[in-house]
Amino acid sequence: MIEPxxxxxxxxxxxxxxxxxRAGIRRLLxxxxxxxxxxxxxxxxxxxxTVSYHQPDVVLSDIMMPKLNGIDALKKIREKKIDCYVxxxxxxxxxxxxxxxxxxxxxxxLSKDINARELxxxxxxxxxxxxxxxxxxxxxxxxxxxxxxxxxxTPVVITKREQEILDLVAKGKTSQYIAEKxxxxxxxxxxxxxxxxxxxxxxxxxELIRYSILKRTTE
Amino acid sequence: MIEPxxxxxxxxxxxxxxxxxRAGIRRLLxxxxxxxxxxxxxxxxxxxxTVSYHQPDVVLSDIMMPKLNGIDALKKIREKKIDCYVxxxxxxxxxxxxxxxxxxxxxxxLSKDINARELxxxxxxxxxxxxxxxxxxxxxxxxxxxxxxxxxxTPVVITKREQEILDLVAKGKTSQYIAEKxxxxxxxxxxxxxxxxxxxxxxxxxELIRYSILKRTTE
DNA sequence: TTTTGATTAAGTAGTACTACTTAATTTTAA
DNA sequence: TTAAAATTAAGTAGTACTACTTAATCAAAA
Numbered sequence: 001m002i003e004p005x006x007x008x009x010x011x012x013x014x015x016x017x018x019x020x021x022r023a024g025i026r027r028l029l030x031x032x033x034x035x036x037x038x039x040x041x042x043x044x045x046x047x048x049x050t051v052s053y054h055q056p057d058v059v060l061s062d063i064m065m066p067k068l069n070g071i072d073a074l075k076k077i078r079e080k081k082i083d084c085y086v087x088x089x090x091x092x093x094x095x096x097x098x099x100x101x102x103x104x105x106x107x108x109x110l111s112k113d114i115n116a117r118e119l120x121x122x123x124x125x126x127x128x129x130x131x132x133x134x135x136x137x138x139x140x141x142x143x144x145x146x147x148x149x150x151x152x153x154t155p156v157v158i159t160k161r162e163q164e165i166l167d168l169v170a171k172g173k174t175s176q177y178i179a180e181k182x183x184x185x186x187x188x189x190x191x192x193x194x195x196x197x198x199x200x201x202x203x204x205x206x207e208l209i210r211y212s213i214l215k216r217t218t219e
Numbered sequence: 220m221i222e223p224x225x226x227x228x229x230x231x232x233x234x235x236x237x238x239x240x241r242a243g244i245r246r247l248l249x250x251x252x253x254x255x256x257x258x259x260x261x262x263x264x265x266x267x268x269t270v271s272y273h274q275p276d277v278v279l280s281d282i283m284m285p286k287l288n289g290i291d292a293l294k295k296i297r298e299k300k301i302d303c304y305v306x307x308x309x310x311x312x313x314x315x316x317x318x319x320x321x322x323x324x325x326x327x328x329l330s331k332d333i334n335a336r337e338l339x340x341x342x343x344x345x346x347x348x349x350x351x352x353x354x355x356x357x358x359x360x361x362x363x364x365x366x367x368x369x370x371x372x373t374p375v376v377i378t379k380r381e382q383e384i385l386d387l388v389a390k391g392k393t394s395q396y397i398a399e400k401x402x403x404x405x406x407x408x409x410x411x412x413x414x415x416x417x418x419x420x421x422x423x424x425x426e427l428i429r430y431s432i433l434k435r436t437t438e
Numbered sequence: 439t440t441t442t443g444a445t446t447a448a449g450t451a452g453t454a455c456t457a458c459t460t461a462a463t464t465t466t467a468a
Numbered sequence: 469t470t471a472a473a474a475t476t477a478a479g480t481a482g483t484a485c486t487a488c489t490t491a492a493t494c495a496a497a498a
Binding site: 162204 | 443444445446447448449454
Binding site for chain 2: 017018019020021022023024025026027028089091112113114115116169170171172173174202203204205206207209210
């Protein structure tokens with residue numbers, strides 16, 4: 001990547017479902033003329049489309065978005081082999097999503113609680129090939145021992161059916177209710193619950209919800 | 220309230236724990252020179268302090284903030300009898316928090332997914348004495364039948380101890396663990412759980428978490 | 439076409455939560 | 469200082485979840 005200049009600025013696309021957040025990012029980035037926001041997306045699907053079309057240098061994306069979440073959008077961008085750096089920008093800092101983001105090919109993971117200087121520096125660093133993390137995320141990595149060389153952390157794969165059950169569990173539905181709704185046995189639902197908890201390394205609904213909450217597309 | 224002008228603009232204070240969101244609000248409001256942001260707060264305690272000091276016309280506040288949440292901050296502002304309009308601006312739209320905000324004396328409740336025009340109009344409307352709600356909130360009011368004349372909806376009061384237990388339950392702790400941590404009997408914890416579920420009209424942890432999530436101050 | 443992974447489902451057992459009542463102590467506010 | 473509210477806690481009983489194993493189908497990829 002050649003050094004960005006005012007006359008040849010970095011092309012950045014931002015994605016977040018809230019106008020306020022997009023406006024905030026625009027404002028924080030507006031002070032550096034070497035960075036130019038060429039488009040915005042308000043959900044993961046839009047993001048994949050605009051990235052395919054514009055071929056930006058850097059993408060800043062939220063995780064929790066309707067239609068398609070940021071991590072799944074990232075996966076699609078990587079599948080399409082579009083050459084760009086992708087930084088996740090999220091309010092949720094937990095090792096599960098951090099790992100999933102890295103697994104999906106994220107080049108950075110920043111908290112939304114970041115100031116203009118840090119955000120701009122992160123963007124300028126990421127195009128040099130560095131992986132960028134905000135301070136709180138670094139603390140998380142140290143505490144939880146998340147590997148930043150993504151592939152050695154066992155990828156947690158939740159199947160379609162499991163996701164379906166997880167969503168219902170997170171809404172407070174009982175196994176009985178879920179079984180009736182999906183026309184399967186209560187014991188099957190219990191099996192799925194058990195497998196989900198194994199995969200996510202938790203032992204009850206409350207913890208399960210912590211991990212499910214970002215997966216949900218807004219209802 | 221006299222009509223705001225460029226030379227005599229509305230004094231507004233905004234509160235949100237994320238710099239990006241504050242920057243976003245600044246940007247959205249920057250297009251109307253009749254509105255001036257005179258200060259910002261990044262938590263509820265800061266908000267109460269700056270509102271006491273500056274005596275603004277309008278306050279725009281997030282709900283989930285560290286130290287003191289937006290609703291409790293609003294209560295303190297009302298207790299101090301500071302004459303200003305307060306609009307809650309939040310990503311979470313549920314009847315529980317809406318009711319609590321109204322109960323605490325909010326003059327409006329807006330989704331963070333709002334554009335510049337709507338936000339500015341809401342501010343200009345609220346100083347005329349109108350109560351303002353964003354479209355999605357209006358839908359919620361209609362669906363759930365939340366009363367906008369706040370006082371006839373039974374106020375849901377969660378006590379300090381209950382909140383403490385709710386936080387631990389939401390983290391996935393068992394009653395046994397909570398009991399040991401707080402040096403009380405398991406049966407007491409169970410009583411609190413039961414009372415909480417009664418108050419919030421739910422019947423299991425998952426639903427409880429849905430309501431607790433905003434109450435938590437960021438860890 | 440074979441093997442892998444997903445989905446289904448049951449057995450067995452223990453643990454934890456939920457539902458409601460009643461009531462004794464504290465604490466707090468009027 | 470007294471009434472009201474909060475916190476404590478136990479009884480009784482039922483329901484739901486969690487823990488782990490085994491295994492039969494079924495669909496899809498190699």
